[in-house]
Every structure is written in C-alpha cells, then in structure tokens.
Amino acid sequence: MSETVKLTIGEKTYELPVIEGSENEKAIDITKLRAESGYITIDTGFKNTGSTKSAVTFLDGEKGILRYRGYPIEQLAEKAEFLEVSYLLIYGHLPTKTEYQEFKENITTHTLVHEDMRMFFEAYPAKAHPMGIMAASLCTLSTFYPESLDPNRSDEAVDLTIHRLLAKIPTLAAWSYKNAMRHPVIYPKNHFDYCENFLHMMFAMPTCEYSPDPIITNALNKLLILHADHEQNCSASTVRVVGSSQANLYASISAGVSALWGPLHGGANQAVIEMLETIINDGGDLEKWINKAKDKEDSFRLMGFGHRVYKNFDPRAKIIKKAADDVLGKLGVVDPVLDIAKKLEEVALNDEYFQSRGLYPNVDFYSGIIYRALGIPTEMFTVMFALGRLPGWIAQWKEMMHDKQPISRPRQIYTGETERDFVDIDKR
Numbered sequence: 001m002s003e004t005v006k007l008t009i010g011e012k013t014y015e016l017p018v019i020e021g022s023e024n025e026k027a028i029d030i031t032k033l034r035a036e037s038g039y040i041t042i043d044t045g046f047k048n049t050g051s052t053k054s055a056v057t058f059l060d061g062e063k064g065i066l067r068y069r070g071y072p073i074e075q076l077a078e079k080a081e082f083l084e085v086s087y088l089l090i091y092g093h094l095p096t097k098t099e100y101q102e103f104k105e106n107i108t109t110h111t112l113v114h115e116d117m118r119m120f121f122e123a124y125p126a127k128a129h130p131m132g133i134m135a136a137s138l139c140t141l142s143t144f145y146p147e148s149l150d151p152n153r154s155d156e157a158v159d160l161t162i163h164r165l166l167a168k169i170p171t172l173a174a175w176s177y178k179n180a181m182r183h184p185v186i187y188p189k190n191h192f193d194y195c196e197n198f199l200h201m202m203f204a205m206p207t208c209e210y211s212p213d214p215i216i217t218n219a220l221n222k223l224l225i226l227h228a229d230h231e232q233n234c235s236a237s238t239v240r241v242v243g244s245s246q247a248n249l250y251a252s253i254s255a256g257v258s259a260l261w262g263p264l265h266g267g268a269n270q271a272v273i274e275m276l277e278t279i280i281n282d283g284g285d286l287e288k289w290i291n292k293a294k295d296k297e298d299s300f301r302l303m304g305f306g307h308r309v310y311k312n313f314d315p316r317a318k319i320i321k322k323a324a325d326d327v328l329g330k331l332g333v334v335d336p337v338l339d340i341a342k343k344l345e346e347v348a349l350n351d352e353y354f355q356s357r358g359l360y361p362n363v364d365f366y367s368g369i370i371y372r373a374l375g376i377p378t379e380m381f382t383v384m385f386a387l388g389r390l391p392g393w394i395a396q397w398k399e400m401m402h403d404k405q406p407i408s409r410p411r412q413i414y415t416g417e418t419e420r421d422f423v424d425i426d427k428r
Contacts, residue, residue: 002017002018003017003018003020004016004017004018005018005028007033007037009037009039012037014033014036014037016028016029016030016033017029019053021053023058023060027050034411040411040413042413046237050232051232051237051240051408052232052240052400052403052405053403054231054232054396054399055069055092055399056068056069056089056229056231056392056395056396056399057069057089057229057230057231057392058070058231059230059231059309061307061309061310061311062311062312063312064310064312064313064314064315065315066230066315066316068085068088068089068228068229069088069089069092069093071088071094073225073226073315073316073319074315074318074319076088076225077222077225077226077316077319078319080225081193081194081221082194082195082221082224082225082228082388083100083103083104083107083166083194084100085225085228085391086166086228086390086391086394087099087100087103089228089229089391089392089394089395090162090391090394090395090398103163104194106159106163107163107166107167107194108167108190109163109167110163110164110167110168111167111168111170111171111188111190111197112168112171112187112188113141113168113171113172113175114144116144117137117140117144117172118175118185120136120137120140121133121137121175121176121178121179121185124179126179126180126182127180128179128180129261129379130173130176130177130179130180130379130380130382130383131257131258131260131261131379131382131383131386132261133172133176133179134169134172134173134176134257134383134386135254135255135257135258135261136254137172137176138165138169138172138250138253138254138257139250139251139254141164141165141168141250142248142250142251145161145164145250148161148248148249148250149248151246151248158249158398161248161249161250162249162394162398165249165250165253165390165394166390166391166394169386169387169390170188170194170197170198170201170387171187171188171201173198173380173383173384173386173387174186174198174201174202175201176380176383177202177376177377177380177383178201178202180377180379180380183205184205184206185201186200186201186202186204186205186206187201188200188201192212193217195212195217195220195221195224196212196217198220198387199212199216199217199220200212202376203375213330215326215327215330216327216330216374218323218326219320219323219324219326219327219370222319222320222323223320223323223367223370223384223388224387224388225388226316226319226320226363226367226388227363227367227385227388227389228388228389228391228392229389229391229392229395229396230309230389230392232396233265234259234260234262234264234265235256235257235259235260235265235266235389235393236256236389236392236393236396237259238255238256238258238259239252239253239255239256239259239393239396239397240396240397240400240405240408241255241408242255242256243397243400243401244400244405244406244407244408245407245408249394249397252393252397253390253393253394253397256386256389256393257386260382260385260386260389261382266382266385266386266389267381267382268303268304268364269304269364269365269367269368269371269381269382269385270368270378270379270381270382271303271304271364272303272304272341272364272365272368272369273337273368273371273372273378273381274303274378275302275303275304276337276340276341276344277337279340280336280337280340284336284340286340286343286344286347290344290347290351294353302344302348302359303364303365304361304362304364304365304368305348305354305359305360305361305362305365306357306358306359306360306362307362310358310362311358312358313358313360314360314362314363316362316363317360317361317362317363317365317366320363320366320367320370321361321366323366323370324366324369324370324373327370327373327374328342328369328373331373331374333373335372335373337372338369338372338373341365341368341369345361345365348360348361349361367381367384367385368381371384
C-alpha cells in the first residue's frame with residue numbers, strides 16, 4: 001500500500017500521497033489539496049517546495065554529491081568533454097562515438113551568427129554589461145529563426161534550435177567581451193574544439209593569432225562541466241516557468257540568463273574578486289578581514305565560502321582547485337589580488353572557525369581566481385557561468401516540454417486592503 005500523510009484541518013482529515021524518488025527522496029503531493037480543502041501551502045522562496053519531478057540532476061547537499069543523469073561529477077570532470085556532458089544532459093545518455101561526432105559536426109555548422117547581429121553589438125555602449133547584451137542577443141536570435149516560435153514543432157526542429165544555441169552562445173559571449181574592450185570581433189575557426197574556439201574568439205586580434213594553451217583549455221572545459229546543471233536553482237526554474245507558457249527556447253534561455261545575472265546566483269564569483277579588491281584597497285591586512293568575518297556584529301561576509309546547498313563541502317570545488325593551481329602555475333601571474341586569494345584559501349582550509357561552520361572555498365571562489373588569472377574582466381564572469389549552464393537549461397526545458405507540464409501559476413496569500421469604494425478625486 002502506498003505511503004500517505006494525514007492532514008487534519010478542523011474536523012476534516014485529508015490523506016496526501018507520498019512520492020519517492022530514485023534516490024529515496026520523499027515528497028508530500030499536495031496537487032489536489034486546494035481543490036479538496038480550499039487551502040494552499042505557503043513556502044516563501046520555494047525553499048521546501050518541489051516544483052517538478054526531474055531525471056536530469058541529483059544533488060545531496062549533506063553528503064556533497066552531484067550527479068548528472070547518474071554519473072558522478074568527479075568522473076565527468078576528469079574524463080569527459082563539455083559537449084559530451086551537454087549531450088548527456090540534453091538527451092539522457094552518453095553518446096556513442098558516431099552520435100558524438102554527428103553532434104559536434106551539427107554544432108560546428110552553426111557557430112556563425114547572422115551578420116546583421118553585428119549592428120546590435122555596434123549600437124551597445126562600451127560600458128554595457130555583457131550579461132545584458134547576452135540576454136538581449138539570445139532573445140533576438142528568435143527573430144532570425146521564426147520557425148522556432150511554433151510550440152508544436154518537430155523533434156528535428158527542436159534539435160536544430162538546440163544546436164544553434166550551443167554553437168552560437170560562445171560567439172555571442174566573446175563578442176560581448178570584444179564590445180566591452182572596443183576591439184573588433186573575431187569570427188570562429190571551426191578547426192578548434194569548443195573551448196579552444198571560444199578562447200580564440202576572446203583573445204585573438206585581427207593582426208595577432210591566439211594559440212589556446214592545453215592547460216587553459218582543460219581548465220575551461222572543467223569549469224563548464226562543473227557549471228552545466230545544478231538541479232532546480234533560480235535560473236533553471238526560471239527557464240521552466242517561462243517555457244511552461246510555450247515561449248520559444250531562445251526566449252526561455254534568455255530569461256535564464258537574466259535570472260543568473262543576479263549577485264545572489266551567478267554573480268557570486270564576481271563578488272569574490274570584488275571582495276578581494278576591497279581587501280587590497282584597504283591595505284591588504286588579511287587578519288583584519290578574517291576577524292571581521294568572524295564577528296557576528298559585523299555585516300562583512302566572506303564571498304566564495306560555504307554554499308547554501310552543500311553543508312559540508314562543494315564537490316565541484318575539490319575538482320576546480322587543482323585546475324586553478326595548474327593555471328596559476330602555467331601563467332605565473334603576478335597579481336596582489338590572487339596572492340590574497342591564496343592566503344585566504346589557506347586560512348579557511350585550516351582555521352577551526354571556518355572548518356566547523358562548513359565555510360570552505362566553493363566553486364565560485366576558484367572560478368573567480370581562474371577567470372582573473374586569464375585576464376577576463378569581472379563583468380564577464382557571469383557570462384562564463386551562462387556558457388556552462390546552457391546545456392542544463394536546455395535539458396530542463398526539454399524535459400518540461402516532454403512531460404507536458406502545465407503552465408506555472410503559483411498561488412498567494414493576499415495581505416492587502418479589503419473591498420472599499422472608489423472616491424472621486426475632488427473628495428480625497
């Protein structure tokens with residue numbers, strides 16, 4: 001007999017079914033509660049509400065577990081290519097050699113964006129935030145492919161849109177960087193692989209070729225994999241909510257970019273560098289700022305330490321720490337901000353105060369260090385995050401469409417004025 005939960009309201013008792021996931025997670029199904037009782041539940045910020053059933057990503061914050069389609073993040077980061085992980089997330093299984101070759105060829109075919117898009121980039125001011133450009137550009141793509149607006153399009157047509165998105169987002173991201181630098185845009189060279197091509201478009205100049213370094217390319221590949229999906233986070237939920245109205249995939253992904261833009265979500269690694277710069281500008285007295293972080297009465301908080309989901313450690317941080325060390329070792333960058341970062345890391349990993357509270361360096365801390373070392377401006381950090389998160393967003397949207405989930409429509413508890421009569425303006 002299926003497990004149920006009894007809820008008593010006044011003299012009536014309601015039996016609510018319990019749903020169990022493949023990893024023994026349990027949820028109380030309240031789908032019919034309002035219809036049967038007139039009551040709704042309230043959970044501000046949806047911190048304890050499951051909005052969907054999903055087979056994409058499993059996360060256990062208590063145990064530090066992250067798996068894509070059942071595969072541990074540690075194995076994927078060590079052995080896979082980013083596009084291989086993208087295929088896994090979007091289509092549910094690791095590709096065969098033939099499937100993967102075809103997938104990469106389809107993406108390579110679409111790396112160029114329509115030349116008319118350049119006019120938009122030329123119109124943006126130099127100080128335009130790259131995330132604003134990215135969100136606008138992705139939504140604009142739908143105007144170049146009006147067939148993508150059809151909610152009943154075929155699987156083949158959906159795949160074409162997916163390939164276009166994966167292919168064009170590195171080009172758009174690199175062009176947003178070039179816009180900020182007021183450099184001429186660099187077109188993709190498809191003999192490079194995915195990560196190499198992006199680095200080429202970022203750092204090459206018309207008169208200067210760029211040869212991607214294997215250590216840098218490997219670090220970028222790992223970063224994109226580590227950011228590829230993270231369960232029902234703010235931006236993934238946003239993509240699902242927008243997509244539930246049958247908005248096209250370009251618009252849904254653009255909405256995800258906008259959600260990611262916020263400093264409480266994708267902007268965390270940018271906040272890390274800004275914090276380190278503040279410490280440097282204050283004189284570089286690290287002990288002073290460590291004490292401020294320990295002081296409950298002080299509003300200062302260490303950015304890039306601990307995680308709202310992972311309670312003991314972030315499994316992604318362990319992986320990217322080595323990549324950060326490799327990048328710094330390869331580049332030999334002399335930067336006081338990075339020096340402070342390494343000292344802060346050492347304190348956090350060895351100080352009992354931080355250890356006992358789970359305030360370990362997280363993936364945002366190390367990704368910020370890597371991007372800084374590569375010479376990527378802090379405003380671009382969240383764009384780099386979006387570049388990695390794209391396949392997860394696509395997978396979440398695709399699953400939501402496949403399951404024919406109804407349009408998202410949360411309820412509320414109204415706390416405003418009760419009914420009152422309109423008063424003419426001369427009597428107010």
